[in-house]
Amino acid sequence: MTNVLIRTLGDATAGGVNPSEIMLVMGFTVLGHLTSILTLSLFIAIVSTLSRMYADSEMVIWFSSGRGLASFAPPIFRFAWPILLTIGTLSLVLWPWSNRQAQDLNDRYQQRSDIERVAPGQFQESAGGKRVFFIDKETSDNQTGTNVFVSSIEGEIESITSARQGKIEIQNDERILNLKFGQQVLRNTRTGEVRVIEFNDYKVVIDPDVKTNASNAPGMTSTLELIRNPTPRHMGELGWRLGLGVSAINLMLLALALSTANPRVGRSYHTALALLIFVVYYNMINVGQTWVSSGRFSFTGFLVVLHGGVFVLALLWIAARHMNLSWRSLLTVGRQKSRVQP
Numbered sequence: 267m268t269n270v271l272i273r274t275l276g277d278a279t280a281g282g283v284n285p286s287e288i289m290l291v292m293g294f295t296v297l298g299h300l301t302s303i304l305t306l307s308l309f310i311a312i313v314s315t316l317s318r319m320y321a322d323s324e325m326v327i328w329f330s331s332g333r334g335l336a337s338f339a340p341p342i343f344r345f346a347w348p349i350l351l352t353i354g355t356l357s358l359v360l361w362p363w364s365n366r367q368a369q370d371l372n373d374r375y376q377q378r379s380d381i382e383r384v385a386p387g388q389f390q391e392s393a394g395g396k397r398v399f400f401i402d403k404e405t406s407d408n409q410t411g412t413n414v415f416v417s418s419i420e421g422e423i424e425s426i427t428s429a430r431q432g433k434i435e436i437q438n439d440e441r442i443l444n445l446k447f448g449q450q451v452l453r454n455t456r457t458g459e460v461r462v463i464e465f466n467d468y469k470v471v472i473d474p475d476v477k478t479n480a481s482n483a484p485g486m487t488s489t490l491e492l493i494r495n496p497t498p499r500h501m502g503e504l505g506w507r508l509g510l511g512v513s514a515i516n517l518m519l520l521a522l523a524l525s526t527a528n529p530r531v532g533r534s535y536h537t538a539l540a541l542l543i544f545v546v547y548y549n550m551i552n553v554g555q556t557w558v559s560s561g562r563f564s565f566t567g568f569l570v571v572l573h574g575g576v577f578v579l580a581l582l583w584i585a586a587r588h589m590n591l592s593w594r595s596l597l598t599v600g601r602q603k604s605r606v607q608p
Contacts (some may be wrong), residue, residue, distance in 0.1 A: 270295050284371060285432045291368050298364035301356040301510045306544055309517040312342060313540045316525030319457045334588040338522055350514055357510040365486045399580050401432065410434070414445060416470060419455075426451045429468065443470040484559075502559030505568050509551045517544065518579035523587055547576065 273293045277283040283291055292303050316338070319325045328338075397418040401411035429448030445468040452461040465484035484503035491502040492507075522591065524540060554572055557563035 267296065268397060271297070274423075279374075292366040292370055293407045294371075297370075298361050301353050301361065302548065304349060304356070305354050305510065305514045305517060308346055309444070309515060309521050309544055310537065310540060312346075312518060312521035313383075313525050313536055316522065317536050336520065336584055336588045339519070339584075342518060342522060346518055349490065353514045354511040361507060362486050362488050365483075366396055369486060414443075414448070416443075416445075421497045422456045424453045424455055426469070427468070435469075444468075445470065447456055496531060498561050498564075499559045501565040503554045505552070505565050506551060506555040506560050508569065509554065509573060512569070513547060514574075516546065516573060516576045516580055523580055523583035 270292055274283060274295065277291075278285045278288055306368065313361055316325075319328075328402045329335075357479065397416055400413075400415035402413045410433045411430070412431050414427075414429045416425075416427040417429075427445065427448060427450040429445035431446040433444045433446075435442045435444050445465070447466055448468065449462060450468065452463070453459070471502040479566060484499050487503070488502065489507060521540065524536060524543070550572055556570045558565055558568050
């Protein structure tokens with residue numbers, strides 16, 4: 267949340283986000299990252315609750331009644347299935363939608379007219395980066411300004427235009443800046459020739475709206491479109507989205523195997539270990555997305571190796587805890603077998 271706020275404020279300072287829409291952009295961004303927040307919250311909730319049951323000897327009663335650790339899995343799934351369903355919906359549906367909404371806000375702010383992007387008394391670069399404007403605004407509709415200054419470079423010609431008044435007009439579906447009573451200085455950067463022109467009426471075509479390809483980014487593409495167009499980048503994004511839902515299930519199983527209480531180390535030890543496991547697992551999902559997008563790893567291989575490996579590890583860990591196995595017991599059994607053999 268802090269990182270999102272810092273990035274959003276940084277974009278607003280650099281002119282990429284409308285300052286009046288900071289909270290709205292941040293809301294869409296946080297909504298997209300709600301999947302990770304819910305997954306971590308569910309993981310920590312299970313670890314902390316089961317650790318408390320160990321510390322309060324409630325697990326002793328559970329084990330003494332003939333139930334093992336594996337029999338805790340059905341109650342946990344009955345508790346967590348609504349959260350798992352929400353995580354899947356957020357990752358597959360809400361994630362691209364929130365990214366598109368945030369990008370639409372940014373694009374609309376970036377594609378505003380050059381007159382609108384100029385603050386009174388400040389020099390401002392145009393949308394296409396070809397012109398620099400200075401305008402004193404007077405009207406509330408931001409269509410007319412006074413004391414207009416325009417500096418532009420087109421090829422070898424550098425021009426500096428100043429006028430007493432400027433007005434926005436629409437002609438042939440183009441936005442025109444109509445300047446009144448001013449002069450223009452033209453300079454050829456190659457030859458150094460300078461021309462000065464005085465005018466009473468001069469029209470300048472304002473840079474057209476800047477179109478971006480951000481809407482085609484995999485993070486803003488719907489899940490159905492990712493499946494229909496299985497490019498490496500799309501498969502990497504699809505693997506990341508599916509991985510968020512699968513990781514929530516795997517982390518639940520890891521929480522069941524991880525939860526225990528040792529009075530000598532305290533309960534915070536398992537919470538810190540759970541956070542470490544989550545960070546490593548989540549970063550491996552991001553790394554896997556990069557590998558699949560670059561073609562270094564296949565989509566199926568990524569799901570099987572990472573999530574399948576974590577799932578098998580969690581099951582083996584639960585089985586060892588269910589049968590009360592440990593490295594010490596395994597070594598003891600191995601020594602006894604070696605003594606029995608002639």
